[in-house]
Amino acid sequence: MNDAPVPVLPADHPLADGRTTGSALLRALRGERTGPRAVWFMRQAGRSLPEYRAAREGVGMLESCLRPDLAAEITLQPVRRHHVDAAIFFSDIVVPLRLAGVDVDIVPGRGPVLGSPVRTASDVAALPSLEDVDFTAIREAVALTVSELGGTPLIGFAGAPFTLAAYLVEGGPSRDHLGPRTLMHADPETWQALTTWAADLSGAFLRAQLEAGASACQLFDSWAGSLSAADYEAHAAPASARAFAHVADLPVPRIHFGTGTGELLPAMHAAGATAVGVDYRLPLDEASRRLGGVVPLQGNIDPALLAAPWNVLEPHVRDVLRRGDAAPGHVVNLGHGVPPSTEPDVLTRVVDLVHEVPQ
Numbered sequence: 001m002n003d004a005p006v007p008v009l010p011a012d013h014p015l016a017d018g019r020t021t022g023s024a025l026l027r028a029l030r031g032e033r034t035g036p037r038a039v040w041f042m043r044q045a046g047r048s049l050p051e052y053r054a055a056r057e058g059v060g061m062l063e064s065c066l067r068p069d070l071a072a073e074i075t076l077q078p079v080r081r082h083h084v085d086a087a088i089f090f091s092d093i094v095v096p097l098r099l100a101g102v103d104v105d106i107v108p109g110r111g112p113v114l115g116s117p118v119r120t121a122s123d124v125a126a127l128p129s130l131e132d133v134d135f136t137a138i139r140e141a142v143a144l145t146v147s148e149l150g151g152t153p154l155i156g157f158a159g160a161p162f163t164l165a166a167y168l169v170e171g172g173p174s175r176d177h178l179g180p181r182t183l184m185h186a187d188p189e190t191w192q193a194l195t196t197w198a199a200d201l202s203g204a205f206l207r208a209q210l211e212a213g214a215s216a217c218q219l220f221d222s223w224a225g226s227l228s229a230a231d232y233e234a235h236a237a238p239a240s241a242r243a244f245a246h247v248a249d250l251p252v253p254r255i256h257f258g259t260g261t262g263e264l265l266p267a268m269h270a271a272g273a274t275a276v277g278v279d280y281r282l283p284l285d286e287a288s289r290r291l292g293g294v295v296p297l298q299g300n301i302d303p304a305l306l307a308a309p310w311n312v313l314e315p316h317v318r319d320v321l322r323r324g325d326a327a328p329g330h331v332v333n334l335g336h337g338v339p340p341s342t343e344p345d346v347l348t349r350v351v352d353l354v355h356e357v358p359q
């Protein structure tokens with residue numbers, strides 16, 4: 001397993017201006033347990049917020065990600081409103097595909113859709129070169145965001161190669177990911193070439209965000225839970241490790257998250273993560289046990305309970321905090337993204353509760 005401690009930023013490192021070193025997020029991700037807990041929410045920027053819907057009016061999803069002023073504004077909205085302990089960069093796992101020149105769009109209510117799916121050796125060979133992908137819009141958006149955030153850290157992110165490849169092979173969202181799961185066995189060489197390409201693209205996207213000032217990063221492998229542990233280890237983890245390797249020399253924490261990954265947590269950690277995100281299906285004390293009790297965890301309030309009455313949600317949040325105490329560090333989050341129908345005040349109330357409960 002990968003038990004390497006997160007390196008502390010040397011004072012003369014170009015990324016180390018000390019802004020966020022003492023923040024609740026970075027302390028928890030280093031395995032420290034002092035002061036109030038850190039809390040943020042996956043998909044905290046998005047349709048649950050009226051100010052997001054107003055900012056996005058008439059602007060396509062990918063276009064809004066590529067306009068630095070708009071991406072920065074949307075990233076900051078949930079920090080202002082909920083007083084969360086981290087911003088997550090407003091972007092999408094398919095933004096680097098678009099920047100590389102792949103024909104992809106995000107269809108409202110559906111998700112990423114490709115102009116043509118990538119299924120054969122010649123499809124993979126025809127993918128654009130990654131030599132000169134231009135991340136200028138991303139760097140500008142991150143720099144703008146960080147200049148407004150002060151001591152609150154920004155988390156950069158990318159899609160893990162398996163989840164990206166799942167969209168590329170299917171050509172759009174799917175339930176069972178049959179296409180990629182067939183391909184990895186039927187034509188492992190093509191699969192390996194595809195996931196290597198995706199790893200280098202996601203790795204470059206992460207690196208651009210970190211070099212521009214993000215303080216931590218997260219690799220989203222949302223659909224990894226559709227794989228058996230054996231398939232994950234053989235056909236997905238090596239490419240995730242390759243994506244993380246692009247930023248392993250930077251002294252920032254690396255979070256690895258997927259859904260339905262209870263059986264995959266040790267392999268996800270071993271791929272080069274310094275902290276592991278856990279979905280709502282597995283209690284954090286059990287997740288920590290599976291990781292040998294040495295890995296900081298992130299999670300795992302059930303997003304479904306955000307719509308339940310407070311007298312149901314509050315004990316659930318307290319239970320998550322108690323179970324999270326089993327891990328060396330705990331970043332409180334949801335077990336998956338904020339549902340668009342969530343009442344924003346509920347999230348603010350959860351943040352207040354998490355900050356009140358002593359650890």
Ligand SMILES: Cc1c2[nH]c(c1CCC(=O)O)Cc1[nH]c(c(CCC(=O)O)c1C)Cc1[nH]c(c(CCC(=O)O)c1C)Cc1[nH]c(c(C)c1CCC(=O)O)C2
Binds near residue numbers: 044061090110112337
């Ligand atoms: C699988 C995946 C995608 N995108 C992402 C993942 C991994 C996380 C996860 O599992 O949820 C990651 C993502 N997408 C978005 C963020 C932004 C930051 C944040 O978390 O606040 C992040 C981290 C914005 C977004 N990405 C998307 C939206 C909604 C677009 C809108 O507001 O119209 C947002 C805010 C679009 C998107 N993009 C994707 C989907 C499935 C969708 C939803 C389609 C829909 O329901 O309309 C692909």
